[in-house]
Amino acid sequence: MKRLLKNMGLLFFAQLCGYLIPILEIPVLARALGVQEYGKVVLIQSVALLTSLLVEYGFSLSGSRQIAIARDERGALARIFGEVLSAKLMIFFVVSMVGVIVFLVQGSVFYDRELVFMGFLYFLAFGFSPFWFFQGLEKITVVVVVEVTLRFVGLFLLYVFIRGEQDAVLALGIMAGFGLLNTLVGNVMCVSKVGRFYLSFVGGLHQIKLGFHVFVYKSSSNILMSAGPSLVGATSGHIAVASYVPAEKIIRGFVGFVNPILIGLYPYLNRQFQFSQGNTMRLSWMIVVGMFVAGVVAAGLIFFIGDFLILKVLGAGFMVASDILKTFVWIIPFRLANQALGLCMLIPMGRDKVTSFLMMSSSIMSMLLAAIMSVWYGVDGVVMGFVIAEICLFFALFTVVFEGKNKYQNKEGV
Structure with missing residues (x-):
């Protein structure tokens, strides 16, 4: 019960920051970039977030449930982590191919390539987040602290460096860069926990079907x-x-x-x-x-x-x-x-x-x-x-x- 209440408190804290930071980003970006450039940034941001949800696939429930059951078995943790990562890579490949086709057909007409690239990094950051793994272990303290710290640092840099509509690419790059750094740190922590793991095409298909x-x-x-x-x-x-x-x-x-x-x-x-x-x-x-x-x-x-x-x-x-x-x-x-x-x-x-x-x-x-x-x-x-x-x-x-x-x-x- 104590661990449950602690995790609920941390989830509340993370959710509160996840609510406040995007709200605080609005006046910083909207006033600096103007209506037109701000509209471009948030549109690409929303498309990146939408596609990242496909890669995330709901493993925050199906994957974390498996981790919770096997949290004392390192071999099982390595297998589950490898299979879920395999599933994400498979979904990522399909989504990326569709995205490349759409961009080649009409995306370049509307947006700069640099802005689209930053959106791609934003997509990677959220699609491959390993939060599901630590949620299953019921050990989310470190990952919550790291995520919240990086997001506030990113918000501070937006406030300092974003001054005009010419900074649209930089603004999206800051948000994507800190999100990607958070994901890399989290996955390194996962690898240190599970040790050696293997990617598996069959295991990835199994996780997709299971979830x-x-x-x-x-x-x-x-x-x-x-x-x-x-x-x-x-x-x-x-x-x-x-x-x-x-x-x-x-x-x-x-x-x-x-x-x-x-x-x-x-x-x-x-x-x-x-x-x-x-x-x-x-x-x-x-x-x-x-x-x-x-x-x-x-x-x-x-x-x-x-x-x-x-x-x-x-x-x-x-x-x-x-x-x-x-x-x-x-x-x-x-x-x-x-x-x-x-x-x-x-x-x-x-x-x-x-x-x-x-x-x-x-x-x-x-x-x-x-x-x-x-x-x-x-x-x-x-x-x-x-x-x-x-x-x-x-x-x-x-x-x-x-x-x-x-x-x-x-x-x-x-």
Whole structure:
């Protein structure tokens, strides 16, 4: 229990810094680079983050679960680390080939090669992060300290060296460079822990197959949020991205801030469902309702102070982001409730396949709705499409919970 609380505290700290640093980056970059160059930087940054999620693949759950079981067996740790790294390299190769083709066809028309290269480094940094390994070992103190320290150093250098629109490549290079350094340090620590390991094509395929449903569940919402700037850029141009991103970062940061609670409760609820389904269901419902209520309160607060925040932090030139934020905030209560329904109820009930299917369907629906509505409403249409799809997902997951509960009760009655 002590280790659980310590890790939850560290995850809170890391999540808080992961929320604050991107928020602090906004005024530093937006004021220095201007709307046009800032829009280019955040668009490439969002594409790099989106593709890195494909390489990460959800190993933070499927891989860390294996590490947790085998944490006292060095041979098993080496095998798992080698297989996961093999899987990431295989996914990386496919994603990179697609990216090269897209860039050769049209990417060079819109952006400098230097900016795209920095985006590629950003992609490497997040795609090959070994945080999943230390999360499974329940030894995250050092990696959290290193990550937070490097991110604050990077923020300081952005403040010192980024002075005008000519510094766009340097800005993305600083963010990508420190992210890549953090990933290299983490992987060196992994190798020192496991010793000799081997890459395996068969093992990589095994890990991809093993983590598929977890990947679909975990990554669907992340991919959706990360794809937002790319979609806005494709439908409305990179200047519109500069107005969308500040609102998107606020929403993503707040939603991600509750993850340590849900991840910390996840193993406990899995065990409890095996012994007392009724009591665990009541506790899980309390968590879901609590998340929804907290989301409503947060959305209302952000709605009323959004104008003030945007004006004071970014300036009058970004006030259009305030209107976007006032619509976007209503995704918060439904996103929090949906995460709680998945991690605290459906997956512990053994409904992971249907949950992952609904999450992926919701992501596809979100993108389609956002693209269609952007034709009439521009950036506001993209945001409205995301909110509507999230509400629909909430009712779908709600229905599956009751179906799963009834099936469980019928099974118990036999």
